[in-house]
Amino acid sequence: MAEPIRVALAGATGRTGREVGRAIVAAPDMVLVAALARSHAGEHLGALWGDEAVDLTVVDTVGEAATQYPTVMVDFTEPDSAYPRLLDAVDRGWSIVVGTTGFSREQRSELARRTAAHGVAAALIANFSVGAWLSERLAEEAARFFPDVEVLEAHHATKRDRPSGTALRMASLLAAATRRDPDAIPVHSMRLPGLVAHQTVVFGAAGQVLTIRHDVHDRSAYAAGVLAAIRRLPSLGGRFVENLGDLMPTAKEPAP
Numbered sequence: 234m235a236e237p238i239r240v241a242l243a244g245a246t247g248r249t250g251r252e253v254g255r256a257i258v259a260a261p262d263m264v265l266v267a268a269l270a271r272s273h274a275g276e277h278l279g280a281l282w283g284d285e286a287v288d289l290t291v292v293d294t295v296g297e298a299a300t301q302y303p304t305v306m307v308d309f310t311e312p313d314s315a316y317p318r319l320l321d322a323v324d325r326g327w328s329i330v331v332g333t334t335g336f337s338r339e340q341r342s343e344l345a346r347r348t349a350a351h352g353v354a355a356a357l358i359a360n361f362s363v364g365a366w367l368s369e370r371l372a373e374e375a376a377r378f379f380p381d382v383e384v385l386e387a388h389h390a391t392k393r394d395r396p397s398g399t400a401l402r403m404a405s406l407l408a409a410a411t412r413r414d415p416d417a418i419p420v421h422s423m424r425l426p427g428l429v430a431h432q433t434v435v436f437g438a439a440g441q442v443l444t445i446r447h448d449v450h451d452r453s454a455y456a457a458g459v460l461a462a463i464r465r466l467p468s469l470g471g472r473f474v475e476n477l478g479d480l481m482p483t484a485k486e487p488a489p
């Protein structure tokens with residue numbers, strides 16, 4: 234059997250990082266070797282997760298994580314700290330799987346340039362849930378027939394970016410499918426307690442409305458896409474992937 238993939242996880246103490254981290258720990262072909270965070274640095278990850286079997290101390294620098302020889306860095310934190318952390322990881326030759334949203338166009342370009350220069354793979358995916366990716370595929374098809382479309386996104390009250398990266402990506406796909414500028418696709422945002430992550434794409438046409446809706450009820454929804462990315466990266470050396478579809482198994486392989 235091949236050696237397990239050694240993964241460092243930034244944001245391991247966060248709402249999404251916990252779910253992703255649990256899935257990495259449960260995956261037979263991966264090992265979680267380092268957990269990074271900010272305010273919980275120095276604490277026992279197992280105690281924070283309520284799973285004493287997870288025997289890692291949370292660290293707060295890439296240098297400390299490097300002592301455990303990861304080959305992949307997964308990041309679910311926030312963009313200001315993630316950007317230098319990811320550049321540092323890439324400079325060390327690690328592949329990166331990035332769920333953190335809110336990077337500027339210039340930051341994404343520099344991450345792409347740096348990963349190509351080092352020949353490492355990067356997956357920067359605005360939404361790792363397979364349902365969101367399927368929504369995009371369905372919406373692109375629907376837009377060919379129903380060009381009048383608006384996007385509604387709704388998230389928990391503490392989400393920092395608005396509109397969400399997922400909604401901006403949907404608007405850009407719809408714009409390309411209808412040959413318009415992305416700004417021509419209206420995107421509406423809500424931030425409310427009680428919500429997790431919800432997106433509705435509404436197509437209006439004479440006498441009918443078509444709605445494509447995706448709801449994330451808990452953050453375990455992102456884990457399968459993240460594991461698929463970690464597994465796919467070794468075959469993507471030097472590539473910078475922003476489309477979850479590029480990481481999904483082919484029709485001949487089992488779905489995640």
Ligand SMILES: NC(=O)c1ccc[n+]([C@@H]2O[C@H](COP(=O)([O-])OP(=O)(O)OC[C@H]3O[C@@H](n4cnc5c(N)ncnc54)[C@H](OP(=O)(O)O)[C@@H]3O)[C@@H](O)[C@H]2O)c1
Nearest residue numbers: 244246247248249270271272273310314332334359360361
């Ligand atoms: N792509 C996707 O599919 C997807 C899905 C869900 C969320 N997200 C994105 O993932 C990110 C995290 O979301 P969340 O809801 O899980 O947030 P969260 O619960 O607030 O967790 C944030 C995590 O980041 C850590 N952190 C914050 N500032 C840091 C810093 N300066 N240095 C190191 N670590 C730092 C926190 O550590 P402490 O706990 O120690 O402070 C915590 O572990 C957001 O950008 C969100 O938009 C993406």
